Amino acid sequence: MSVFRTIAAILVGYVLFASASMMLVGPVMAQQGPMIVVLALIALAVIGLVVGFVAAMIAGSKRLLAGYIVAGLVCLATLANLVMQLGAEPVWYKVATLFVTAPLIVLVCRRQPSV
Numbered sequence: 655m656s657v658f659r660t661i662a663a664i665l666v667g668y669v670l671f672a673s674a675s676m677m678l679v680g681p682v683m684a685q686q687g688p689m690i691v692v693l694a695l696i697a698l699a700v701i702g703l704v705v706g707f708v709a710a711m712i713a714g715s716k717r718l719l720a721g722y723i724v725a726g727l728v729c730l731a732t733l734a735n736l737v738m739q740l741g742a743e744p745v746w747y748k749v750a751t752l753f754v755t756a757p758l759i760v761l762v763c764r765r766q767p768s769v
Contacts, residue, residue: 660716667709667724667759672731674701675751679743695750702755706762713763721763725756732756 678701682694706721713720729752734740736748 656714656716660713660720663709663711663713663717663720664723664727666712667705667720668727670708671701671705671724671728671755671759674704675755679747682744682747683742691746694747695754698750698754699758702758703762705755706759709759710763717763718760721760725759728756728759 675698678694678697682690705724709720709724710717732748732751735743736745
């Protein structure tokens with residue numbers, strides 16, 4: 655049962671991250687200036703916190719494993735996007751995803767009590 659919860663936590667966490675990140679890209683691409691950078695960084699932080707919380711709640715006792723795997727998938731997808739220049743997002747957005755969202759996913763999973 656624990657294995658299925660962990661797999662579900664990983665899948666739900668990554669899908670939640672991908673969906674929220676895609677919804678955020680539109681406003682980032684449409685606006686310019688320092689204010690959109692600040693707002694995007696705050697939004698990426700919130701996404702990381704929510705994804706970590708949801709993954710930890712679903713995974714139960716394996717919350718840390720699920721958090722590391724979801725953060726790893728986020729990093730791999732972002733690095734692939736950065737290297738292959740797949741997305742239209744600015745480079746700063748991709749780098750911020752690596753250094754803001756992924757660490758917060760792990761941090762929340764470490765701090766979340768077991769269910």
